[in-house]
Amino acid sequence: MASRLFATGIGAPEGPVCLPDGSMYVTEMSASTLCVTRLDPRGNRRVIRTTGGRLTTDGHGRIWIAEAGLRALICIDESGNEVRRMQGEDADRFCFRTTSASVRTDCCI
Numbered sequence: 001m002a003s004r005l006f007a008t009g010i011g012a013p014e015g016p017v018c019l020p021d022g023s024m025y026v027t028e029m030s031a032s033t034l035c036v037t038r039l040d041p042r043g044n045r046r047v048i049r050t051t052g053g054r055l056t057t058d059g060h061g062r063i064w065i066a067e068a069g070l071r072a073l074i075c076i077d078e079s080g081n082e083v084r085r086m087q088g089e090d091a092d093r094f095c096f097r098t099t100s101a102s103v104r105t106d107c108c109i
Contacts, residue, residue: 007043015055017063025063027052036065036080049080 011030018024022041028034029052036048036055051074053067058075062083065074072087 005043007039007045009045010037010039013037017055017057019057025055025057027055027065036063036076038078047080048078049076 010026011028011033013026014029016024016026024039025048026037026039028037034052035050036052038046038048040046048063049065051065051067052069053065053074055066056064058064061078063076063078065076067074070087072085074082075084076082
């Protein structure tokens with residue numbers, strides 16, 4: 001399979017999340033960008049929200065951001081509007097646990 005350039009002008013992209021329509025979300029982690037960006041299949045860039053962190057999506061099309069700087073797990077809609085925020089107390093790390101049939105994972109941010 002041949003490689004091709006998907007997009008340019010993206011500041012230190014991390015954590016791509018591919019979407020069914022061929023677009024993707026990335027976190028731009030450079031000091032000048034620090035945002036969640038949607039790249040359409042043609043590589044066009046649209047900033048969804050100014051923040052950084054690890055990304056995933058859920059079955060409702062919402063974007064979940066593990067935002068280490070804020071010590072929070074933030075859920076936003078496709079327009080960048082905050083739907084939900086879970087946050088640690090004061091200086092404590094925010095921890096959550098996921099459990100499947102055979103694996104338990106503790107994650108702290």
